[in-house]
Amino acid sequence: MQRNQRTHLDHLENQSIFIFREAYHAFKNIAMPWSMGKDSNVLIWLARKAFFGRVPFPVLHIDTTYEFPEMLEFREWAKKHHSLNLIVKINTEARERGIGYETHDPVTVTHELKTVALQQVLAEYKWDALITGIRRDEDPTRAKERYFSPRNAQFEWDYKDQPPEFWGQFATSSAKGEHVRVQPLLDWTEVDVWRYIQREEIPIPQMYFARNGKRFRSLGCSPITQPIQSNASTIDEIITELEATKVGERAGRAQDHYERNAMQKLRAKGFL
Amino acid sequence: MTRESLPLKIVFVGHVDHGKSTLIGRILHDTDSLPEGKIDMVKKACAAEGMEFEFAFVLDALLEEQKQNVTIDTTEIRFKTKRRKYIIIDAPGHKEFLKNMITGASRADAAVLVIAANEGVREQSRRHAYLLSLLGIKQLIVVVNKMDLAEFSQKRFEEIEKEYRKFLGELGLEARVFVPASAKNGDHVASASKKMKWHRGPTVLEALDLLESQKQDVDLPLRFCIQDVYRFDDRRIITGRIEAGKLRVGDELVFSPANKTSKVQSIEQWSGSSENEAVAGDSIGIMLSEQIFVERGYVASHQTDTPIEANRVHADVFWIVREPMRAGHLYDLRLATQEVKCEIVSIDDVMDSSTLEASKDKREQLERNEVGRLTLQTRSPLVIDNHDRIPKLGRFVIVDDGQICGGGTIFGGVYTDRTVAKSKNIFWVEGKITAEARAARTGHRGAVVWFTGLSGAGKSTIAQALERELFARGMQTYVLDGDNIRHGLNSNLGFSPEDRVENIRRVSEVAKLMADSGVVAITAFISPYRMDRRRAREIALEGNAEFVEVFVDAPLEVCEARDPKNLYKKARAGEIREFTGIDAPYEPPEDAEIIVHTNRQTVNESVATILEGLLPRLEPEQVDD
Numbered sequence: 020m021q022r023n024q025r026t027h028l029d030h031l032e033n034q035s036i037f038i039f040r041e042a043y044h045a046f047k048n049i050a051m052p053w054s055m056g057k058d059s060n061v062l063i064w065l066a067r068k069a070f071f072g073r074v075p076f077p078v079l080h081i082d083t084t085y086e087f088p089e090m091l092e093f094r095e096w097a098k099k100h101h102s103l104n105l106i107v108k109i110n111t112e113a114r115e116r117g118i119g120y121e122t123h124d125p126v127t128v129t130h131e132l133k134t135v136a137l138q139q140v141l142a143e144y145k146w147d148a149l150i151t152g153i154r155r156d157e158d159p160t161r162a163k164e165r166y167f168s169p170r171n172a173q174f175e176w177d178y179k180d181q182p183p184e185f186w187g188q189f190a191t192s193s194a195k196g197e198h199v200r201v202q203p204l205l206d207w208t209e210v211d212v213w214r215y216i217q218r219e220e221i222p223i224p225q226m227y228f229a230r231n232g233k234r235f236r237s238l239g240c241s242p243i244t245q246p247i248q249s250n251a252s253t254i255d256e257i258i259t260e261l262e263a264t265k266v267g268e269r270a271g272r273a274q275d276h277y278e279r280n281a282m283q284k285l286r287a288k289g290f291l
Numbered sequence: 292m293t294r295e296s297l298p299l300k301i302v303f304v305g306h307v308d309h310g311k312s313t314l315i316g317r318i319l320h321d322t323d324s325l326p327e328g329k330i331d332m333v334k335k336a337c338a339a340e341g342m343e344f345e346f347a348f349v350l351d352a353l354l355e356e357q358k359q360n361v362t363i364d365t366t367e368i369r370f371k372t373k374r375r376k377y378i379i380i381d382a383p384g385h386k387e388f389l390k391n392m393i394t395g396a397s398r399a400d401a402a403v404l405v406i407a408a409n410e411g412v413r414e415q416s417r418r419h420a421y422l423l424s425l426l427g428i429k430q431l432i433v434v435v436n437k438m439d440l441a442e443f444s445q446k447r448f449e450e451i452e453k454e455y456r457k458f459l460g461e462l463g464l465e466a467r468v469f470v471p472a473s474a475k476n477g478d479h480v481a482s483a484s485k486k487m488k489w490h491r492g493p494t495v496l497e498a499l500d501l502l503e504s505q506k507q508d509v510d511l512p513l514r515f516c517i518q519d520v521y522r523f524d525d526r527r528i529i530t531g532r533i534e535a536g537k538l539r540v541g542d543e544l545v546f547s548p549a550n551k552t553s554k555v556q557s558i559e560q561w562s563g564s565s566e567n568e569a570v571a572g573d574s575i576g577i578m579l580s581e582q583i584f585v586e587r588g589y590v591a592s593h594q595t596d597t598p599i600e601a602n603r604v605h606a607d608v609f610w611i612v613r614e615p616m617r618a619g620h621l622y623d624l625r626l627a628t629q630e631v632k633c634e635i636v637s638i639d640d641v642m643d644s645s646t647l648e649a650s651k652d653k654r655e656q657l658e659r660n661e662v663g664r665l666t667l668q669t670r671s672p673l674v675i676d677n678h679d680r681i682p683k684l685g686r687f688v689i690v691d692d693g694q695i696c697g698g699g700t701i702f703g704g705v706y707t708d709r710t711v712a713k714s715k716n717i718f719w720v721e722g723k724i725t726a727e728a729r730a731a732r733t734g735h736r737g738a739v740v741w742f743t744g745l746s747g748a749g750k751s752t753i754a755q756a757l758e759r760e761l762f763a764r765g766m767q768t769y770v771l772d773g774d775n776i777r778h779g780l781n782s783n784l785g786f787s788p789e790d791r792v793e794n795i796r797r798v799s800e801v802a803k804l805m806a807d808s809g810v811v812a813i814t815a816f817i818s819p820y821r822m823d824r825r826r827a828r829e830i831a832l833e834g835n836a837e838f839v840e841v842f843v844d845a846p847l848e849v850c851e852a853r854d855p856k857n858l859y860k861k862a863r864a865g866e867i868r869e870f871t872g873i874d875a876p877y878e879p880p881e882d883a884e885i886i887v888h889t890n891r892q893t894v895n896e897s898v899a900t901i902l903e904g905l906l907p908r909l910e911p912e913q914v915d916d
Binding site for chain 1: 297298390391393394397398426518519521523526528530531532559560561562570572573574576587611625627683686687688690692693694695698
């Protein structure tokens with residue numbers, strides 16, 4: 020029967036829902052970082068599928084104060100639309116110290132306004148698991164990730180000694196001060212994400228679509244995120260464009276390229 | 292939108308230096324999957340070093356780039372043939388081999404095992420095949436590589452094929468095909484080679500294209516493994532993944548291990564069209580037409596083909612952590628969503644994974660990287676299938692201290708006909724006299740009023756005072772407490788954690804029966820665990836009984852100062868172990884219907900608070916004519 024032919028996207032969706040439910044069972048105190056980017060919105064969608072319409076844990080936005088106004092507008096709209104329990108965290112202490120793109124390099128700013136902000140909010144709420152939208156294909160440093168990836172109290176990720184993970188069984192314990200990153204999108208590719216957004220009609224910010232010959236492929240802080248040359252104004256056109264390109268997804272994100280191995284340094288320090 | 296077929300995931304294994312990297316490099320080249328200019332770059336680098344160009348360098352360069360974080364599309368290496376897409380899982384050649392190979396290979400649809408024609412079958416050729424058999428990977432292609440170093444000899448190829456087929460046979464593995472090839476020169480990789488006209492079989496790529504995508508086990512008997520029961524709104528949704536078979540709305544399901552049955556009322560979905568059927572691989576949520584108690588770990592099947600229930604299993608276990616697996620140590624065994632305690636009964640054999648010979652010595656433990664044939668005993672019943680029949684219910688992991696330490700596959704479990712066993716079981720049936728009829732006679736509904744709180748908080752005192760109040764109102768009521776339960780119904784139970792759970796379970800069942808008979812059953816037990824109380828609630832719900840949780844709250848110091856039975860003193864002196872509040876935890880309710888604070892409220896005040904919350908819930912429902 021044709022109805023029961025499961026597609027590649029069906030498999031990815033089923034696996035992600037399974038992981039969401041395992042995480043919800045295994046951890047008492049969960050939060051889901053939400054950047055309002057496309058992957059983040061797919062996560063919200065999958066959570067609602069897994070939990071029959073609701074997102075049963077808080078959603079966290081680390082607000083760097085350098086957000087695109089359009090993204091903030093989307094945030095407020097989506098918060099209502101999905102009935103999210105939204106926590107917004109700003110590292111006000113660092114901003115007061117004068118940390119900013121105007122005066123500091125992007126790696127320092129990203130570390131202070133994202134990673135340190137996350138550490139602060141984690142210390143406050145004591146979450147034992149964070150559900151993130153990391154994908155294996157996104158960046159080479161993410162290849163050795165697991166669906167359930169433990170971080171120590173210093174947020175460090177020991178990529179050389181990853182726990183074994185097989186047969187749908189995960190490392191679900193976290194010692195005091197530790198937390199586990201749960202990564203339901205690990206097996207998805209950038210194109211899978213777009214196909215799924217198209218199939219499910221998931222709301223996303225309009226900045227991903229081309230305006231005046233430019234569009235954003237990946238979204239971060241406004242001073243350091245550059246649009247790419249593109250005329251892709253529909254999801255179909257974006258997919259066609261992606262299938263032809265050999266340029267990395269995060270090429271427009273300055274903090275990755277500021278120096279060699281920047282991403283690795285950020286990641287080892289606890290960047291999402 | 293096009294329905295894209297699934298990419299096939301393959302893992303490359305084989306003895307070191309037998310040419311895995313070269314073969315991967317050659318495949319990427321011949322399928323035009325390399326980034327532009329990559330080959331030229333490597334060729335130039337080789338020329339500069341005065342080295343001969345090798346395809347293995349292409350893969351090395353690719354991996355090196357990934358390590359150095361120069362932009363490249365992906366680290367799971369992908370390529371495409373005319374037939375389909377492929378993902379090569381994990382590249383060969385890293386340390387921590389077993390752990391990573393298991394993690395990688397467990398996701399693979401198929402394996403390519405590489406043997407060099409000049410060296411022939413070596414230790415790792417055998418060891419890797421053994422691991423594949425343990426992981427249940429059935430699709431295997433053997434590439435006899437470096438045929439150029441064996442003069443493209445048909446005789447040499449056939450020798451290797453014969454020897455290796457025999458070895459695979461002992462493992463219960465069968466290679467789809469043996470392909471003679473020379474990855475270095477591209478012979479028989481993407482196109483047939485003139486140098487091996489004697490070979491009439493497929494090339495490597497043709498052999499890959501003949502593989503099948505991993506079957507989602509749709510044709511096997513139904514195994515729906517429960518992950519959780521959600522009650523976010525008035526729906527009670529039972530969620531989980533179908534590991535095998537299919538499930539339709541209207542199907543009668545048997546839930547193991549309790550052997551309870553109910554019908555599928557609906558398959559619940561948040562968005563998308565509603566479905567009447569779900570198949571293996573689907574993560575679903577269902578509603579049942581009759582409310583029965585199920586929880587995480589239960590396995591639903593059809594009555595015609597139920598799984599095995601056992602607390603002793605024979606299994607092949609592989610061990611991957613430094614600390615050996617020891618007899619006498621208690622481990623967690625996780626199988627699908629089940630988690631039970633287990634220990635080794637006996638280590639029957641420890642196998643050398645290269646020679647497949649059993650070690651002769653009697654062993655007390657299983658070392659890292661060893662595979663043993665063990666007998667395991669579990670503390671509570673386990674729902675299983677034999678691995679060769681339904682793989683996903685026949686494999687488990689062993690967990691110690693939250694860490695996965697090993698895995699195993701089950702063989703030799705005995706199926707019993709549960710339809711026969713079932714007829715002997717007594718199932719919950721609602722009597723002909725309805726709850727409404729009983730309530731009409733007594734003037735109130737039956738209910739379970741579940742007291743919980745520390746020893747000395749005042750549960751029994753308040754329960755008895757409440758009982759008197761209800762009795763005085765002409766209501767049918769009865770208190771279940773340690774005095775009337777421990778000495779009779781539960782006289783065979785001690786105070787071990789398992790016995791405590793069973794104690795509470797029996798009390799829950801008795802209270803449910805009493806509530807169904809129209810009685811307001813009041814239970815007065817410490818019942819320190821949320822899980823146990825939640826289960827009591829589920830059991831009551833199953834009998835359509837009202838369940839009211841009453842938290843009798845008083846600070847530990849107050850209870851300890853009262854100490855009516857001198858129990859705290861004994862616990863402090865170490866005469867009693869695992870005493871709640873002293874050296875065992877008490878989990879206060881998060882959503883009790885009623886809370887009384889006995890450090891601030893008198894017995895009468897407490898009873899009043901309870902009556903206030905309880906009596907409205909006992910009013911008979913208005914029956915519409």
